Amino acid sequence: MTDSQKRAGNLPAAGGHLIPVSSSTITDFPGKTLKDKGVLLPKRRKRAPKAMINGHLARRNPTPGTVDHVVWDTVLAGFGLQVRASGNNSWIVQYRQRGKLKKVTLGRCVDIDASDARTKARTMLAAAALDGLPKRVKAKPVPLFKDYADEFYANCFEQWKPATQRSNRGAIERQIIPNFGDIPVNEIRKVDIIRWRDSLSAKQGVFNRCIPVLSGMLQYAARLGYCRVGSNVSRGTPRYKRELIERYLTPMEYRRVAAALTAAEEANPIEVAILRLLVFTGARLSEITELKWSEVQPPRLQLWDSKSNAKYIYLNRQAEALLASVTRTRESDLVFPNRSGSAGVNPSAIWNKVRRKALVPDVRLHDLRHSYASAGIMDAVPLATIGKLFGHALHETTARYAHVADGAVCDAAQRVSGSIAGHLGLGR
Numbered sequence: 001m002t003d004s005q006k007r008a009g010n011l012p013a014a015g016g017h018l019i020p021v022s023s024s025t026i027t028d029f030p031g032k033t034l035k036d037k038g039v040l041l042p043k044r045r046k047r048a049p050k051a052m053i054n055g056h057l058a059r060r061n062p063t064p065g066t067v068d069h070v071v072w073d074t075v076l077a078g079f080g081l082q083v084r085a086s087g088n089n090s091w092i093v094q095y096r097q098r099g100k101l102k103k104v105t106l107g108r109c110v111d112i113d114a115s116d117a118r119t120k121a122r123t124m125l126a127a128a129a130l131d132g133l134p135k136r137v138k139a140k141p142v143p144l145f146k147d148y149a150d151e152f153y154a155n156c157f158e159q160w161k162p163a164t165q166r167s168n169r170g171a172i173e174r175q176i177i178p179n180f181g182d183i184p185v186n187e188i189r190k191v192d193i194i195r196w197r198d199s200l201s202a203k204q205g206v207f208n209r210c211i212p213v214l215s216g217m218l219q220y221a222a223r224l225g226y227c228r229v230g231s232n233v234s235r236g237t238p239r240y241k242r243e244l245i246e247r248y249l250t251p252m253e254y255r256r257v258a259a260a261l262t263a264a265e266e267a268n269p270i271e272v273a274i275l276r277l278l279v280f281t282g283a284r285l286s287e288i289t290e291l292k293w294s295e296v297q298p299p300r301l302q303l304w305d306s307k308s309n310a311k312y313i314y315l316n317r318q319a320e321a322l323l324a325s326v327t328r329t330r331e332s333d334l335v336f337p338n339r340s341g342s343a344g345v346n347p348s349a350i351w352n353k354v355r356r357k358a359l360v361p362d363v364r365l366h367d368l369r370h371s372y373a374s375a376g377i378m379d380a381v382p383l384a385t386i387g388k389l390f391g392h393a394l395h396e397t398t399a400r401y402a403h404v405a406d407g408a409v410c411d412a413a414q415r416v417s418g419s420i421a422g423h424l425g426l427g428r
Contacts, residue, residue: 050074053081058109062087079121091117095128140225146181148226152217163286171210186227193237204240211237247363249371256358264354270336271347273322278365280319282372282390285365287313289344291335296323314389
């Protein structure tokens with residue numbers, strides 16, 4: 001004991017620690033109390049050795065007197081080498097996960113080299129660090145567009161009417177799949193759409209009919225998770241501007257069509273009846289050819305399933321008389337059935353003969369619908385009423401006849417101004 005220790009009133013203890021003798025000091029130490037001399041201070045814990053762990057360190061033979069211990073890596077915290085006196089060293093990783101300390105053996109050093117063990121340890125440490133945090137949803141495998149088309153058929157086609165199914169299937173099989181079938185759904189780009197549009201510059205109507213189908217398919221693919229929501233690359237693609245074909249029958253042409261229908265009636269009574277009903281009602285062709293007796297409720301036709309869903313077609317007395325003259329068959333509920341009774345009669349072939357005989361070869365069957373609207377507007381029927389007669393869901397659809405209404409107003413203004421000019425002696 002040194003003189004300074006004696007003067008301080010302290011006694012040496014094992015391991016070089018000092019044991020205070022003063023009674024006032026004994027109560028201040030939270031260490032181990034000795035029976036006679038005071039408090040023994042705890043020894044400081046030795047720090048674990050650290051080194052840059054590599055294969056050379058793992059293969060080093062243990063020296064005599066080596067005890068089991070861990071050497072921790074100086075670069076990757078938590079990665080260590082378990083050194084054993086037997087020389088059977090192993091790689092370990094230690095981490096804290098949700099408050100619990102875990103130590104995992106990665107494998108023996110003779111089985112796994114240092115670089116593989118470090119990579120595995122880094123992966124486990126990263127997973128432990130991210131545990132409990134929100135995880136990114138694993139993306140679904142994205143199919144090729146031609147494979148996705150089968151899924152689209154199965155899920156969506158039943159929602160469409162038969163005519164729409166046939167039209168959309170034709171657009172998909174003849175145009176969309178040949179152009180995009182070998183591309184994954186989420187890799188279709190805007191430039192692909194524009195190139196497809198440019199390739200159909202000579203078939204502008206085909207592109208205008210196909211682009212809504214493609215847009216619907218991409219929108220449904222986003223709902224299935226194949227691509228990001230709002231990433232529909234076909235949206236905003238301009239359609240080709242085409243001049244609408246607007247052909248209206250004049251009073252003289254109506255008379256020639258009536259004469260041609262009368263001439264064809266004896267040989268083709270059913271087809272002529274359908275054509276006359278189209279003239280009298282302004283209905284669509286499918287609405288008359290697929291008309292059922294259960295839908296005939298004079299003074300209207302109550303269609304449960306038309307292009308614009310359920311609608312009424314209002315009958316005038318000529319249309320009522322025509323329907324009353326049709327003989328109902330027991331084999332079918334259709335008003336104009338074919339010979340087998342499975343479908344309605346198609347009057348297109350007879351119409352081709354009628355329009356050539358009436359000297360109106362450019363008038364299509366759908367132009368009879370436009371002519372019906374034109375005749376109503378010329379008789380001062382409001383556009384809103386025309387829209388109701390046609391069953392239009394949107395006013396914009398009826399607005400295409402606005403220029404006809406303007407012409408009727410101009411004619412009325414001309415007549416009024418001519419009458420006033422006559423009163424003024426200026427001539428009509």
